[in-house]
Amino acid sequence: MDITITMLDGTAHTLVVDPDKTVGDLKKLIHVKFGVAPNTQRLMFVNGQTVTLSEDTRKIHPSFQVFVRNDKGKTNTYDTSPDETVHKFKSRVEHREGVAVSQQRLVFQGREMMDGTLSDYGVKEHSTIDLCLRLRGG
Missing domain, CATH: 3.10.20.90 (Phosphatidylinositol 3-kinase Catalytic Subunit; Chain A, domain 1)
Structure with a gap:
């Protein structure tokens, strides 16, 4: 599935990720691709549902x-x-x-x-x- 990552400066990047991967896996990928440390990332789904740092083992399930x-x-x-x-x-x-x-x-x-x-x-x-x-x- 495609996930759009919007940086704090407003730039958007699209990543192709496996929906069976975890939030922690996604954070590692963002770190490798864009240099943003996993502990500083705040991820949100399109529907506004926040994924907090304590939920790194949660699977990425799109709405x-x-x-x-x-x-x-x-x-x-x-x-x-x-x-x-x-x-x-x-x-x-x-x-x-x-x-x-x-x-x-x-x-x-x-x-x-x-x-x-x-x-x-x-x-x-x-x-x-x-x-x-x-x-x-x-």
Whole structure:
């Protein structure tokens, strides 16, 4: 994947990195290519998520966009990552769509998403997830 590095002076450089590498590996590469010591680097993803020095062993997982289609056919775009939990994602859907987590059924490729992470269900960039409402009854 391509990562754009913006220096403090505003110059931008593009590096090709393996997304399975760690943040520490990326910092070493920046040090080799541009002479910036790893302990002075502050890395941020495009979505503004800060990666601090204590997270050097963390894998580089890019954020990506998915689509959520509601029961009326309206589609909204969400920025997410493969390791986001289904519960956290449902909470964000609740905030934006106004549907309580307890009333949501998120379905991707015919499978209801219950627990785990989005990657556990094979959700990738530009995937469409259907938001279905639970039937109320008694």
